[in-house]
Amino acid sequence: MIHRLLEEIKGRFQILIAKHTGDGFFICGVDATEMAEAALSVKDRFRTTDWQRNDFPDPVAIRICVDLQKVTLVEEAGSIVDVTSSGIDRAARIEPVVDPNQVWCSDHYFAQLRREHVRNIAGTGIGRRQLAKGAGESDLFALHWAHETISPPVPAHQQSVVAPQSSATIPRIKRKIGDAERDQFAADGFGDITRYFEAALKQAEGDQAPHVQCRFSPVDATKFTAEIYVDGKSRTRCKIWLAGTGREIRFSHGQAQIDHDGSYNESLHVDDDGIDIFFKAMGMAFMGREREPLAPAQAAEYLWEAFTRYLT
Numbered sequence: 001m002i003h004r005l006l007e008e009i010k011g012r013f014q015i016l017i018a019k020h021t022g023d024g025f026f027i028c029g030v031d032a033t034e035m036a037e038a039a040l041s042v043k044d045r046f047r048t049t050d051w052q053r054n055d056f057p058d059p060v061a062i063r064i065c066v067d068l069q070k071v072t073l074v075e076e077a078g079s080i081v082d083v084t085s086s087g088i089d090r091a092a093r094i095e096p097v098v099d100p101n102q103v104w105c106s107d108h109y110f111a112q113l114r115r116e117h118v119r120n121i122a123g124t125g126i127g128r129r130q131l132a133k134g135a136g137e138s139d140l141f142a143l144h145w146a147h148e149t150i151s152p153p154v155p156a157h158q159q160s161v162v163a164p165q166s167s168a169t170i171p172r173i174k175r176k177i178g179d180a181e182r183d184q185f186a187a188d189g190f191g192d193i194t195r196y197f198e199a200a201l202k203q204a205e206g207d208q209a210p211h212v213q214c215r216f217s218p219v220d221a222t223k224f225t226a227e228i229y230v231d232g233k234s235r236t237r238c239k240i241w242l243a244g245t246g247r248e249i250r251f252s253h254g255q256a257q258i259d260h261d262g263s264y265n266e267s268l269h270v271d272d273d274g275i276d277i278f279f280k281a282m283g284m285a286f287m288g289r290e291r292e293p294l295a296p297a298q299a300a301e302y303l304w305e306a307f308t309r310y311l312t
Helices: 002-012 032-048 086-097 107-115 179-208 296-308
Strands: 015-021 024-029 063-066 072-076 079-084 102-106 121-130 137-145 212-220 223-230 233-243 248-253 266-272 277-281
Touching (some): 002 015, 002 032, 015 079, 024 032, 032 121, 032 137, 086 102, 102 107, 107 296, 179 212, 266 296
Antiparallel strands (some): 102 137, 223 233, 233 248
């Protein structure tokens, strides 16, 4: 059955190679959206198959991880026979912690899906998880079809038996959000934006080398610069830093001086509605756009768009 399923996947999607690895298999392709669709299709097949009709005593589950990395192709007689990459090892460290019959991905992969404006696939953040074999921690997302709704998976050590509850609800009650929470939100958000830019620049350079070069330059713990060169010429440059009382992130586009933080083109400040805490943009980068509350991941995408909008 697995062989037949792999052949079906290769017939539907742009697959470079599909290969067995002991009790699993990996699929390598060229398009992030297609690979997410392939992963969800495989998950659906496992969930809907009548395993007892296929002579299995119990249903068979599958764990799927998708990640976005550069790979090296190994060819023989003009055919791809293998791929190598440290990224494959990373995916192999995520897969063992995935819940059965779910598709999880790295934050880097999910950011790519957002950049591609994928409409038929959604993702639910499941937080920072410990990876297998001492590979550290990573922010992960559970992928699902956009028409589906899922609850974020709960780590095993947090699971407990809960008695049935009433369906009655009450309105969300406002709370007082203090300075400590605001400061931590801004610091964590700046860290998310920093990691987003560093990963996105690496990906952009890898996708469009050699005529595109990217530079990510940390200045200190609260400031960095980013620059993209096309054919050796600087096409866009920015500086992003944690400013003011530490509750504001500023963005300066162009050849701004590293040590002069008096001028900027956009500012994200920490705000709240008495229930949730979020970033709010001043709106200078995109005049006329509605100033919606931004989660840290959305704030990173907003600033990336401001940084890259003049490349085309």
